[in-house]
Amino acid sequence: MSARLDATRVLLRIAFRNLVASRVRTVIIGLIVLVGALIVVVGASLMESIDRGMRTSIQGSLGGQLQVYQSTSEGQLELYGGLRGESLLDPIPDFARVKKVLSKVPNVKTIVPMGIDQALVATGNAFDVTLERLRADVRRLQANPRDGEARRGLEARQAHVRRLIALLDQDLRQAQVLADPDGRDAALRKAQRADLDRAAAPEFWPAFERDRLAGLEFLENKIAPLALDSGFTFIRYVGTDVEAFMKAFDLAEVAEGKPIPPGRRGILLGKQYAEEWLKLKNARRLDQIKDKRDRFHARIASSEELQRWVKDTRSRAREILIQLDPLQAAEAERRLRPALKAPQGEELPALLARLFDLDDANFDDHYRIFYEQLAPLLRLYQISVGDTITIKAPGKTGAFNAVNVKVYGFIQFKGIEKSGIAGTTSVMDLQSFRDLYGYVTRDKAEELAKLRAQMGATTVSREEAEAALFGGGASAPLVETTRTAAIDDASLLAGVGEKRKAAQALETRAYTQEEIDGGVALNAAILLDDPSRIRESQAAVQAAADAAGLKLKVVDWETASGMVGQFVLLLRGILVFALVVFFGVALVIINNAMVMAALQRVKEVGTMRAIGAQRRFVVAMLLVEIVAVSLVFGVAGAALGGGVVAIIRAAGGIPATTDLLFFLFSGPALLPHLGVASVAASLILVVAVAIASALYPALIAMRVTPVEAMSMED
Amino acid sequence: MHRLLAALLLLAAAAPARAAAPDPGTPAGLTALVKLIDDRQRNQGDWKALCYLEAKEKGKTDVVSELLVFRRDADDKQLFLFTKPKAEAGKGYLRIEKNLWMYDPATGRWERRTERERIGGTDTRRGDLDESKLADEYDAAYVGVEPLGKYQAWHLSLKAKAGVDVAFPQVELWVDQASQNILKRQEVALSGRLMRTAYYPRWKKVHSPSKGGEVWFPEEMRFFDEIEKGNSTLVLIKEIDLRPLEANLFTKAWLEARSR
Numbered sequence: 001m002s003a004r005l006d007a008t009r010v011l012l013r014i015a016f017r018n019l020v021a022s023r024v025r026t027v028i029i030g031l032i033v034l035v036g037a038l039i040v041v042v043g044a045s046l047m048e049s050i051d052r053g054m055r056t057s058i059q060g061s062l063g064g065q066l067q068v069y070q071s072t073s074e075g076q077l078e079l080y081g082g083l084r085g086e087s088l089l090d091p092i093p094d095f096a097r098v099k100k101v102l103s104k105v106p107n108v109k110t111i112v113p114m115g116i117d118q119a120l121v122a123t124g125n126a127f128d129v130t131l132e133r134l135r136a137d138v139r140r141l142q143a144n145p146r147d148g149e150a151r152r153g154l155e156a157r158q159a160h161v162r163r164l165i166a167l168l169d170q171d172l173r174q175a176q177v178l179a180d181p182d183g184r185d186a187a188l189r190k191a192q193r194a195d196l197d198r199a200a201a202p203e204f205w206p207a208f209e210r211d212r213l214a215g216l217e218f219l220e221n222k223i224a225p226l227a228l229d230s231g232f233t234f235i236r237y238v239g240t241d242v243e244a245f246m247k248a249f250d251l252a253e254v255a256e257g258k259p260i261p262p263g264r265r266g267i268l269l270g271k272q273y274a275e276e277w278l279k280l281k282n283a284r285r286l287d288q289i290k291d292k293r294d295r296f297h298a299r300i301a302s303s304e305e306l307q308r309w310v311k312d313t314r315s316r317a318r319e320i321l322i323q324l325d326p327l328q329a330a331e332a333e334r335r336l337r338p339a340l341k342a343p344q345g346e347e348l349p350a351l352l353a354r355l356f357d358l359d360d361a362n363f364d365d366h367y368r369i370f371y372e373q374l375a376p377l378l379r380l381y382q383i384s385v386g387d388t389i390t391i392k393a394p395g396k397t398g399a400f401n402a403v404n405v406k407v408y409g410f411i412q413f414k415g416i417e418k419s420g421i422a423g424t425t426s427v428m429d430l431q432s433f434r435d436l437y438g439y440v441t442r443d444k445a446e447e448l449a450k451l452r453a454q455m456g457a458t459t460v461s462r463e464e465a466e467a468a469l470f471g472g473g474a475s476a477p478l479v480e481t482t483r484t485a486a487i488d489d490a491s492l493l494a495g496v497g498e499k500r501k502a503a504q505a506l507e508t509r510a511y512t513q514e515e516i517d518g519g520v521a522l523n524a525a526i527l528l529d530d531p532s533r534i535r536e537s538q539a540a541v542q543a544a545a546d547a548a549g550l551k552l553k554v555v556d557w558e559t560a561s562g563m564v565g566q567f568v569l570l571l572r573g574i575l576v577f578a579l580v581v582f583f584g585v586a587l588v589i590i591n592n593a594m595v596m597a598a599l600q601r602v603k604e605v606g607t608m609r610a611i612g613a614q615r616r617f618v619v620a621m622l623l624v625e626i627v628a629v630s631l632v633f634g635v636a637g638a639a640l641g642g643g644v645v646a647i648i649r650a651a652g653g654i655p656a657t658t659d660l661l662f663f664l665f666s667g668p669a670l671l672p673h674l675g676v677a678s679v680a681a682s683l684i685l686v687v688a689v690a691i692a693s694a695l696y697p698a699l700i701a702m703r704v705t706p707v708e709a710m711s712m713e714d
Numbered sequence: 715m716h717r718l719l720a721a722l723l724l725l726a727a728a729a730p731a732r733a734a735a736p737d738p739g740t741p742a743g744l745t746a747l748v749k750l751i752d753d754r755q756r757n758q759g760d761w762k763a764l765c766y767l768e769a770k771e772k773g774k775t776d777v778v779s780e781l782l783v784f785r786r787d788a789d790d791k792q793l794f795l796f797t798k799p800k801a802e803a804g805k806g807y808l809r810i811e812k813n814l815w816m817y818d819p820a821t822g823r824w825e826r827r828t829e830r831e832r833i834g835g836t837d838t839r840r841g842d843l844d845e846s847k848l849a850d851e852y853d854a855a856y857v858g859v860e861p862l863g864k865y866q867a868w869h870l871s872l873k874a875k876a877g878v879d880v881a882f883p884q885v886e887l888w889v890d891q892a893s894q895n896i897l898k899r900q901e902v903a904l905s906g907r908l909m910r911t912a913y914y915p916r917w918k919k920v921h922s923p924s925k926g927g928e929v930w931f932p933e934e935m936r937f938f939d940e941i942e943k944g945n946s947t948l949v950l951i952k953e954i955d956l957r958p959l960e961a962n963l964f965t966k967a968w969l970e971a972r973s974r
Contacts, residue, residue: 074773122823122825125826128826132824135966213965213967216966217810217965217966220813220815220966221810221811221813224826225812225813225826232825390818390821390823390825392825396774396775400816401801402818402820402821402823403820403821404820404821404822404823438801440775444799444801447798447799447800448776448778448799451766451778451779451780451798451799452768452778455766455780455950455952456950457766457768457778457948457950460936462911462938462943462946465911465913465936465938466862466863466898466913467863469863469913469915469936470862470863470864470865470897470913470915471863471864472863472864477916478865478890478892478893478895478897478915478916478917479893479895479916479917479918479919479930480916480917480918480919480933481918481919481920482918482919482920482954483920483921484920484921484922484923484954484955484956484957485764485953485954485955486955486957487762487763487764487782487953487955489762489782489795489797492764492782492797493795493797493803493804493972495800495803496803496804496819496972496973497972497973499803499804499819499820499973500819500820500821500822500973502820503820503821
């Protein structure tokens with residue numbers, strides 16, 4: 001025992017003497033090990049933090065721990081949208097049965113039905129929206145000519161339309177200055193000019209009062225199309241049992257407005273969606289400039305991006321002019337003149353130009369003036385809390401389906417409020433989703449088959465079309481004589497009058513839990529009592545679904561997150577690849593250094609062998625040297641890595657500069673966490689690589705015999 | 715849905731009484747034939763038709779519906795009003811010149827549809843919604859007589875005139891020699907790629923009391939998408955009513971009143 005201790009002591013003394021004697025070599029190998037340990041510690045800490053952030057974001061927003069969807073689906077579940085945008089999932093025909101079966105699986109806490117899809121929200125161009133309101137006033141006055149409120153509304157709207165016409169007139173005149181008077185569209189432009197002149201003429205509005213409906217038709221079909229702004233926006237939503245959803249997903253919170261009352265139809269618009277797509281563009285740009293200045297310390301003078309945004313803001317002032325009716329415009333002038341220290345008499349277009357002439361010196365002031373003075377007069381969002389909006393989507397029967405839903409509020413997910421990935425998702429009731437989805441029930445399928453049979457429709461393929469339609473076997477003659485029919489459209493449209501009333505009744509109806517559960521869903525989130533037992537529960541849920549004959553596929557949250565999950569896999573892959581390359585190079589360098597060292601010490605090794613040292617002793621000597629170097633520098637590297645992590649944390653973390661990063665970091669910055677596991681892993685890895693690179697030199701040294709050593713010349 | 719409307723708009727207009735057969739082999743005859751084809755898609759009266767539509771799209775459920783089509787050629791207005799299935803009944807598309815409005819009785823809302831705002835995946839094309847102006851927009855060439863099943867058809871090749879903005883730079887037509895009705899139409903892209911083929915295998919003629927003559931309409935139309943193979947549309951005109959329509963029929967107020 002003591003002999004072994006003596007041997008170890010000698011071994012260590014020789015090893016350390018060698019390390020000190022060959023300082024340069026020791027430092028080179030040590031630095032390589034140090035950098036390797038540092039990379040592993042920092043990389044592993046970042047990856048672990050991203051993993052944790054992503055888990056929080058996905059599990060807390062839409063994913064839960066597990067997801068189920070119909071196994072016959074053509075596509076895979078992608079909670080945050082795939083490349084094609086539209087959902088490629090087959091429907092789960094009866095969610096109630098899925099809920100009943102899976103609720104009994106141990107560790108399953110909640111099952112939340114979902115239907116994630118995209119739809120269109122008609123926002124109309126400013127002209128169309130104003131004319132729609134004018135038409136509503138006209139309708140109300142038709143129903144009750146003494147309706148004072150409708151009369152006042154009509155007058156205010158008329159004033160607004162007059163203003164819009166004046167602005168359009170300016171635009172068209174500017175466009176015509178640039179246009180070729182004899183160009184291809186000359187006749188069209190002439191007709192447009194005539195229409196606009198008619199609308200702008202003083203006698204238009206007295207004529208409008210004599211026949212309001214005809215006046216509206218003229219404005220809607222001749223004037224409004226000249227205003228070329230966009231009329232709709234896309235919305236990504238999850239149709240769900242809203243009450244269960246809000247309870248299950250702890251990150252979800254109503255940012256503005258109130259929750260949808262239990263069982264009722266309604267929508268909570270994604271707050272970030274509202275910011276990006278529904279907010280007045282100039283207000284959005286101002287927010288973005290402020291964010292860049294405050295969080296990233298960017299400056300207009302030096303940032304090309306901010307300069308572009310400022311330019312964009314200047315050019316969009318017209319959107320504000322369009323929004324304001326004459327009274328509001330006058331009020332805006334009254335407020336802006338003193339705030340901007342503008343000369344008396346300066347009109348709104350000039351005042352807006354002054355307001356949006358932004359630089360680093362005036363930005364904060366002008367931002368405040370915009371929100372304090374101008375914003376209260378504006379409709380900042382195209383859709384406000386309390387509005388009822390029409391959402392349209394292509395249904396599974398091919399036709400477009402539309403539903404009216406009330407906007408109860410804006411929803412956001414705590415920590416990832418600014419993420420465009422989760423934050424743009426709106427939450428809607430399941431019944432409205434089902435109406436939009438238009439699932440082909442057995443009744444609907446029978447109705448379509450009956451209609452097809454009644455009409456005598458036959459199927460002809462493209463390949464056989466000419467033979468079937470014009471060949472000798474074609475059943476009917478090419479030309480037949482018939483009589484004019486007397487089509488009774490009233491009887492064909494019987495019952496249509498009830499549709500609006502039925503739809504309005506649904507808007508205020510509260511659905512029971514059985515009604516919410518009993519129908520189609522596209523997928524369902526499963527939340528577990530103990531999330532750490534996810535693998536075991538995934539297998540149990542799959543087994544229960546299979547046993548009950550439910551054609552379900554069970555996936556974990558990471559798989560369900562689709563492209564987002566794949567991105568993290570990619571990040572992980574890049575880190576591993578970088579480490580493999582780094583350690584591959586390190587292995588070669590250390591190996592070379594050690595081979596050189598072994599060759600330099602042939603005499604010494606030979607002498608040791610001659611005085612009785614075993615080969616084992618020689619190998620151990622070299623390994624002790626390399627292990628000592630890698631441990632000392634590895635610990636130093638890990639400590640340095642820990643220091644880097646601490647510095648990053650102290651500096652507030654790595655800022656999330658994009659939507660995806662916001663989501664992955666589960667917040668505005670990534671705060672890496674130094675884990676014991678990552679430190680231990682870094683040490684094991686660097687020592688293992690160092691030992692591997694020392695094996696060959698050790699083999700060379702082991703083969704040295706005293707005779708060879710003595711035969712060597714100095 | 716636009717796809718279906720496009721199909722209907724293409725040839726659903728009743729055509730005037732047939733003229734003496736022109737000979738496309740001569741330049742004058744060729745011009746006369748193309749003008750005749752334009753005329754057959756132009757009409758000076760009112761009509762309404764009860765139609766059946768069936769659209770097949772690969773990987774999707776067939777769209778099947780019955781609808782009423784109202785048209786007033788005098789001021790280029792159209793209304794499409796769905797009657798079946800139940801879920802679609804009352805939905806309407808009102809076309810006034812370049813404006814296309816969509817109405818849904820369940821929401822009580824109008825929505826403007828324009829070329830810019832068309833919904834992805836539909837194959838409405840610029841030009842589908844305009845009246846036929848083949849003679850104005852294309853230079854026709856006579857290719858020859860070709861058999862089409864048991865019929866003998868004149869094959870005409872139409873190339874867009876320089877400077878004219880059309881949806882398809884080339885259109886191929888096969889016109890029945892005996893009746894001068896279009897049997898087949900193919901639309902070709904600038905690259906020479908065939909985009910869409912249409913067949914009109916059955917025509918009907920009906921006596922119009924208001925015009926004191928016959929008008930023609932294709933009873934069956936089949937459209938095959940040549941790019942998305944497997945996508946096709948069938949249109950059947952089941953009944954046609956040539957009585958004058960109400961004066962205010964092509965207004966939002968008229969359509970709204972149907973669902974009140």
